[in-house]
Amino acid sequence: MLVQLRTALTPAIWGTTYAVTTLLLPAEDPVWMVVYRLLPAGLLLLAFAPGLLKGPWVKRAMTIGLTNLSMIFFVFIAAFRLPSGMAGTLMATLPLQIIFYIWILDGKTPVARQLIASLIGLFGVGLLLLGAVELDWIGIGAAMAACLSTFTGVYLSGKWGRPDVSMVTYTGWHVTLGGLYAVPIALVLEGAAPVPDLNMVLAFFWIGILGMGLASVNWLKGIVQLNPTTIGFLSLVNPVSAVLCGQLLVGEQFGVRQWVGILIVLGSIVFALKNPGTRKATTQTKDVAATS
Numbered sequence: 001m002l003v004q005l006r007t008a009l010t011p012a013i014w015g016t017t018y019a020v021t022t023l024l025l026p027a028e029d030p031v032w033m034v035v036y037r038l039l040p041a042g043l044l045l046l047a048f049a050p051g052l053l054k055g056p057w058v059k060r061a062m063t064i065g066l067t068n069l070s071m072i073f074f075v076f077i078a079a080f081r082l083p084s085g086m087a088g089t090l091m092a093t094l095p096l097q098i099i100f101y102i103w104i105l106d107g108k109t110p111v112a113r114q115l116i117a118s119l120i121g122l123f124g125v126g127l128l129l130l131g132a133v134e135l136d137w138i139g140i141g142a143a144m145a146a147c148l149s150t151f152t153g154v155y156l157s158g159k160w161g162r163p164d165v166s167m168v169t170y171t172g173w174h175v176t177l178g179g180l181y182a183v184p185i186a187l188v189l190e191g192a193a194p195v196p197d198l199n200m201v202l203a204f205f206w207i208g209i210l211g212m213g214l215a216s217v218n219w220l221k222g223i224v225q226l227n228p229t230t231i232g233f234l235s236l237v238n239p240v241s242a243v244l245c246g247q248l249l250v251g252e253q254f255g256v257r258q259w260v261g262i263l264i265v266l267g268s269i270v271f272a273l274k275n276p277g278t279r280k281a282t283t284q285t286k287d288v289a290a291t292s
Contacts, residue, residue: 007222015241018084041212042176065177067153074146081139088242117272124264
């Protein structure tokens, strides 16, 4: 039980990303926000577990770094444009989306329970979005793009297997590379880096050093000790945390229809994860460093 509780702290911290972004970070420099979140966290992981990549793992880390860059960028866009609970719930549909991605890419037809869960989840998302006063399609698209970026990284990692160094070292390299990739893009699109104020320092300590760094190490330890189904259920703490933070910290208010939509989405994920046939998809999602 202590292992489960310790591991659950990580998705709980990840779920606060949307509220922290809304409250403390400027919306005008999203690419620099990516740099500030990824680069210090990646360097911290490498300090925690130093090591060098060899052979094909150099190119593989560079590729996963690109997925980190795009995922975090789209997460920030979604966080700036959507209520925390809505962004977190949309991101939580990743396990359901993976069922269809695997179907398309690997030709592995989902079992009936998975299809039913996905259709139920889609209905829940529909209720969540239709309950909104005004839909922000850019924010919704960004949340879906963040899920696709996350899946791409996890899917490729699953194909490549375990690296020739520890997972902490490997994660440190591709998170660092994602931050480095963002620097020239930020310089071209946004100019000089904004000078961090106290709010930015606090935000990036929480969602960067703690959220991308220490929390990721904690998650990796949990993955080793727990089975994939347990990891899948623990990941549901993420959207729950996002909804609660949106309500308590940002003051977001949801109507009955939206609350029903959120519960349906979470219930559909539980329904899908209870099926042993989803074990492979769950295994592929367990290394997500998230989904946010």
